[in-house]
Amino acid sequence: MRIVVVSAGLSSPSSTRLLADRLAAATRERAEAAAGVGGGGAGVEVQVEVEVEVIELRDLATEIAGHFVTGFPGARLAAALDAVAAADGLIAVTPVFAASYSGLFKSFFDVIDKDALTGKPVLIGATGGTARHSLVTEHALRPLFTYLRALVLPTAVYAASEDWGQEGLAQRIARAGAELARFLAPAARDTAPGAALEVDTSAAIAPRSLTGAITSVDPADGFQVVPFARHLAALAVE
Structure with missing residues (x-):
């Protein structure tokens, strides 16, 4: 099982990358924990190995710009585009600029193949300085991935500066990770005793x-x- 994380943070370290890493960790933890609780049925334990690949868009900025001019991706950009297309699930996180996703984030998804995300579960997230931008996930990110025919998961996670270290953010991350895990590993759909969600x-x-x-x-x-x-x-x- 392979998850690709696309982070559009511009600094190092960045809160965008931190949120992306925490979303990936929550997804992996839920998927692997669920598989360990008799995921195979009839007492058969299913081993689920979750591989996470992170794509830092700031490292690809020059190649993305070059692709717009030449129509051909460089080697690193081509590898990143192939990784997204081959992923079982995608986590996409962007910082907020001018009340929307960053130009670098949008540019990457502008050059991706139009069918690469069809039917792919996508967990979206964003970071910003204040809670005023919290609806960016709904008015900008969700329509973008819906247009690309991705399966955008219900819970989107926005993290303002004051959210870090707060229980509410941790709960949203856990919920979002659980939703993505449900689509990646059948056993992760629900692990509560007596529950049988299909x-x-x-x-x-x-x-x-x-x-x-x-x-x-x-x-x-x-x-x-x-x-x-x-x-x-x-x-x-x-």
Whole structure:
């Protein structure tokens, strides 16, 4: 199982990279812990090895700019694009500039193949100086990855400067990691005693078509697809 982390932080160290690392750690911990609790059924333990690859976009800035001019990626950029396309899941985190994602972050996803993220579970996150930018994940990041036909997970994590060290941030990171783990490892869908959640990833991807509407927002609950015409008819009756 392979997770690719795309971090658009510009400094070293950066809060963006810190958030990306914590999201990856939460996902790996949930997936591996769930597999260790009889993930194979009938008392058979399933070994889940989670490999995490981090792509620091600041190291690729020159090659990304060159790609726009020449139409061809350099060797390191090509390797990064291939890694994202081959990943089982993606974690994408950007700093906030001018109330949106950074130009470097957007440029990387501008040069990626248009089909590379189709149906791929993506966990989104952002960092900023104040809580005023917390909705950037919803008005900027989520539409971007929806356009790329990715399966964007319900919980997005925004971390303002004052959030670090607070319990609320840790809880959001844990929840987001658990959601991504559910799509990567069947055993990680739920480890609570007596729980038996069955989430079909292909069914979860299906609601992204233009002909249906998602009526459940948490993958732990499963997804139900309602034809758009029926959805409108029901609203008209109400």
